[in-house]
Amino acid sequence: MGIIGKTDSQIEKIIQQEADRQEYELNLIASENIVSQAVMAAQGSILTNKYAEGYPARRYYGGCEYVDQAEDLAIERAKKLFKVEYANVQPHSGSGANMAAYFAVLNPGDRILAMDLSHGGHLTHGAAVSFSGKLYDFAHYGLSPETERIDLNQVEALAKKHRPKLIVAGASAYPRIIDFKGFSQIAKSVNALFMVDMAHIAGLVATGVHPSPVGFADLITSTTHKTLRGPRGGLILSSERYAKAIGSQIFPGIQGGPLMHVIAAKAIAFKEALGQSFTDYQKQVVKNASALAFVMMERGYKLISGGTDNHMVLVDFSQKDISGKDAEERLGRAGITVNKNTIPNEKRGPFVTSGIRIGLPLVTSRGMDEKASKRIAGFICDVLDDQENIEITAGKVKDLCLQYPLYKGK
Numbered sequence: 001m002g003i004i005g006k007t008d009s010q011i012e013k014i015i016q017q018e019a020d021r022q023e024y025e026l027n028l029i030a031s032e033n034i035v036s037q038a039v040m041a042a043q044g045s046i047l048t049n050k051y052a053e054g055y056p057a058r059r060y061y062g063g064c065e066y067v068d069q070a071e072d073l074a075i076e077r078a079k080k081l082f083k084v085e086y087a088n089v090q091p092h093s094g095s096g097a098n099m100a101a102y103f104a105v106l107n108p109g110d111r112i113l114a115m116d117l118s119h120g121g122h123l124t125h126g127a128a129v130s131f132s133g134k135l136y137d138f139a140h141y142g143l144s145p146e147t148e149r150i151d152l153n154q155v156e157a158l159a160k161k162h163r164p165k166l167i168v169a170g171a172s173a174y175p176r177i178i179d180f181k182g183f184s185q186i187a188k189s190v191n192a193l194f195m196v197d198m199a200h201i202a203g204l205v206a207t208g209v210h211p212s213p214v215g216f217a218d219l220i221t222s223t224t225h226k227t228l229r230g231p232r233g234g235l236i237l238s239s240e241r242y243a244k245a246i247g248s249q250i251f252p253g254i255q256g257g258p259l260m261h262v263i264a265a266k267a268i269a270f271k272e273a274l275g276q277s278f279t280d281y282q283k284q285v286v287k288n289a290s291a292l293a294f295v296m297m298e299r300g301y302k303l304i305s306g307g308t309d310n311h312m313v314l315v316d317f318s319q320k321d322i323s324g325k326d327a328e329e330r331l332g333r334a335g336i337t338v339n340k341n342t343i344p345n346e347k348r349g350p351f352v353t354s355g356i357r358i359g360l361p362l363v364t365s366r367g368m369d370e371k372a373s374k375r376i377a378g379f380i381c382d383v384l385d386d387q388e389n390i391e392i393t394a395g396k397v398k399d400l401c402l403q404y405p406l407y408k409g410k
Helices: 002-007 009-024 037-043 065-082 094-105 131-135 152-162 180-189 202-206 240-254 260-273 276-298 324-333 361-365 370-385 387-403
Strands: 086-088 111-115 137-141 166-169 193-197 219-223 234-238 312-316 339-341 355-359
Touching: 002 009, 009 387, 037 260, 065 086, 065 202, 065 234, 065 260, 086 240, 094 131, 094 193, 094 219, 094 234, 094 240, 111 152, 137 152, 152 180, 166 180, 180 193, 202 276, 234 240, 276 312, 276 361, 276 370, 324 339, 324 355, 324 370, 324 387, 361 370, 370 387
Parallel strands: 111 137, 111 166, 166 193, 193 219
Antiparallel strands: 086 234, 219 234, 312 355, 339 355
16 A cells, blocks of 8 residues: 555555454444455556446447446346346446336336335335435335244235335345245236345345345346445346336436446456355355354344344344444444344334344455354353453454454465
């Protein structure tokens, strides 16, 4: 980073401090991961200089012959990875991808049925503070109070009651397999379109570790980071039927020039995801999440739905004298980063909450296995059980991180 320091020593210092935080602490944010050095290099490449409004071979600027090749590669690899007819790799984010998808098939004021934010949904699934809640008429389904899982009988009853034009499946905090076929059948029964937001589970889907929505959903949106382990950005997949509508809503609908350096990085990430080692990685993520969940339940902590099928674990503190905010802060002091999270039928506010969300993708990228994940679970429980354990746990956390460097051989 010497070249940054020559221009801006303050930013260089901040970057180094963040690098140290990532290296020597355990990052258990479910929506974060570690990109490869090749992905980082592409994002910092000369492609950042190029303006390329439009699509390959249909640009509004000259000099796009090489960035066209990069975008074409990203598109073809995304289509191959997810086995779809159409891929738009230009969305800057998952939220932008959702916005474009809604705009492509709906009119403002149309009704949508999606998962409630406090039960594990997403801001763009109809939260009042989001564009989605402001522009569309949302109804929401939640989790069964008995099983703390999605109840398709409830979804079907709500679909028949509200007659939505679109049903959305997908979540930001749901630790179980989602039945896309079941959702699709419900959507067809009320003549609604079906959209899947697979931002969190895209890497699991790409490798068959989680069932794919392809063949069931009309529209599929995703981020390219999280379990997919690419650069921060968005993605939309569909059949050719919706290609023109989606393309025009991304540009010129809601975005201007695409980020060509990020699209090149997406192309690299998709290529990496097509390899066997990526499939092995996704399987290990799920094993690690299950191992951590087992230890936490053994130590007396309640988990939403009683465990996990995917990359995350949701801890419920509603019966304990601690909030999600307290837990996040305590664990942070021990070098363990998690995020506070609402639980179904939340009694506390969104800035306090009664739970935390724990994700295993990033530590698995570091090479950690089930044994290490069980140790991490022990660290978490030690700190939550007694604040007196924070200092000694912080030392154990750093020792574990030193055994699994972010980038080997760097």
